[in-house]
Amino acid sequence: MEARFNKLLYMDYAATTPMHPDVIDTMTQVMRDHYGNPSSLHRLGVESEMLLRRSRETIAEALRCRPEEIRFTSGGTESNNAAIRGAVYKHRHRGQHIITSAIEHSSVHETFCQLEKEGFHVTYVPVSRTGHIDLDALSAALSDDTILVSLMMVNNEMGSVQPVQAVGELLRGRPKTLFHIDAVQAVGKLPVIPSELGADLLTGAAHKLGGPKGVGLLYVRSGLELEPLLFGGGQEFGWRSGTENVPAIVGMAKAIRLAVGQQAAFAERTAALRTGLVEAISQFPQLRLSGSGTVTGEATGGEQIAPHIVHFVYPGMKSEVLVHAFEQQGICVSARSACSSSVEKPSRVLLAMGYSAEEALGGIRVSYSADQDPLDTAEKFRMALTEVIARLSPQAAPSGRRGRRR
Template sequence: MLYFDHCASTPPYPEVIDTLAEVMKAHYANPSSIHRAGAEADKLIGRSRGLLGELFGVKPEEWLFTSGGTESNNTAIKGVAKQYRTRGTHLITTQIEHASVYDTFRQLEREGFKVTYLPVSRTGHVDVEQLRQAMTDETILVSVMHVNNETGAVQPVEAIGRMLKASYPRTIFHVDAVQSIGKLPISLKDWGIDLLSGSAHKVRGPKGVGILYVREGIQLYPLLTGGSQERSFRAGTQNVPGIVASAKALRLSMQSASQRKERMEKLRGKLVEIVNAIPELRMNGSENREEMAPHIVHFSYPGMKPEVIVHLLEEQQIIASTKSACSSKDSKPSRVLLAMGAALPQASGGIRISFGDEHTERDVETLGEALKQMVDKLKPLERGMTTSHELR
């Protein structure tokens, strides 16, 4: 089986699995307890926090541990909105954010906040100047993802962060980096990032652990209360085995990030050539590889239901996905592709391929052969499917 759904979840490193099991077996005490066993468990969390500090060049205490990327995003966005509401009620994000960001802003709108959803280009990119024009004296938060989870479009977060710090230093900048950590370089300080979200199971770590960078000086209104854990920003007993294993996965992924990027760019280039050579398929995103993440290829078969394509590929032992795993069971057209100006048939027929460490050029060739066979099988149905979409 060829697993091309690393954006949804990744196979854990073998040594991460070993670490998880070892810590579960030896350090089961509550890290908030005052006895020795609790102190030892707490020390492991401290070491993990220290490792993140080293990896990102910031203070260890600026990192929080959560239950995943969704909680990290919610904690950052709602925490800032509620904490700094006296400064203003205007928030800015984009039309293409992951649901855990987009739906959070929609919820805040219902609570009285004013939200600007920035449009994107046909390649799926935000314009920094449009963001500047959307800023007001009431803007307290800007949230822009680093890599789009569907198309792989890389957003200009460095330029955005520098612009905000130069012109709007009181506005807090949040970045959802769930799809970029371990794949692309990130400089928290140089880019002026105040909050950054990540998820362990996207970098070959365990599920159920998220990370959240909170720059020193930033206060968050806690979503979970009832304890002083995580600087009182996130109450609840910490997942010690998961945290230690996640820190190890992040270290392993970031140590090999430059080699991974170079190798995946070659795989992506090869698959893009294959897709472009199949007339029925249409690439989504930019032709400039510098504007796209190296591990994601997104294309559409206009007029075809993506779940049909996914199941046909699965019959050939190939695992792919339609869009975000959190939204993959939603049959609606892609909100991201619609925001990019795609017509309904194209927005309804998107397929995402995402690479991992195990993939080779031969795997991409096998995928290409499967795509050609899939198109040959579905082509007779194309006219009827397209007409069905047009009648909606």
């Protein structure tokens, strides 16, 4: 499922992925043959409702949870908003304190900023230079007034894997404090089992793992009540009214099943590719690799970093210039999260990690697929990077050139 558009090498998989051919075929069949409204009582409606039920069961099997714990949404942003706002509005009688980290995705960060304006007390837990949260600071921030902790599992810009299981253990004896995990960059890539992570709420999005855009999921632990954000016909257990997008939901279930089934191979191949990319970047002394940790296919143990994202900084150079320079060399990379890459300002994530404003303007994220050949892709990236550096900084040379690997 390697993506090439007009012969460009696509290395922006953390922004979105091409749809898996099997997902396209499945969705095409559903759109053609199963167009009934799932709420209708006639045969076509019942067939669509059965597809929704099977999709819920498929996703629940992948996450090892109950089918009724899976809710369908329009994507990661809605899932994050619905989880956070639905939780704090429903349980604000317990307290007014909520906690998140300083490097969350904008759909979480901006939601917390808005809740702060509405009177909630927010703690933004700091992170280390490697992009990992300070567990001691999180523990110290907890109080009897804390009703929600929200953390991402894999940082979408840096690839740092947060110790969410350790946080879940920390919160296990605090029934008043709910735990939300943004697992958008983790589902299908790392083991994601909400019950083992101690999650009360967990979000995912189909287009990050070969599924369609515009559809996502929210895991809601059994027995947990959320304030509905959409009212109407009572779909999704009365929590999110509106006619369900059956083809997209079926496509998401298919994509998650395929991704989870290939998870071990994904970790192995992307880790090998990451090694080659890090090696290429390390040849240039003016570039700084961002984040660190053990490359992992698991979600437990020390400081870890995901295998499918590499990030580096070119101080003094704007990331937008670098993105266009790479494109001229035939490679698509990203300045930061696709949701904010058009904004020409320092990366909020890099600033929180202790980088200067100048450094935070020059960050580049490279993300890739297990279907891309590790040696060939790393070599193409190295050649493109050499040309980019030579063009933007003619006096610069790599610290140690290597020949083409076979």
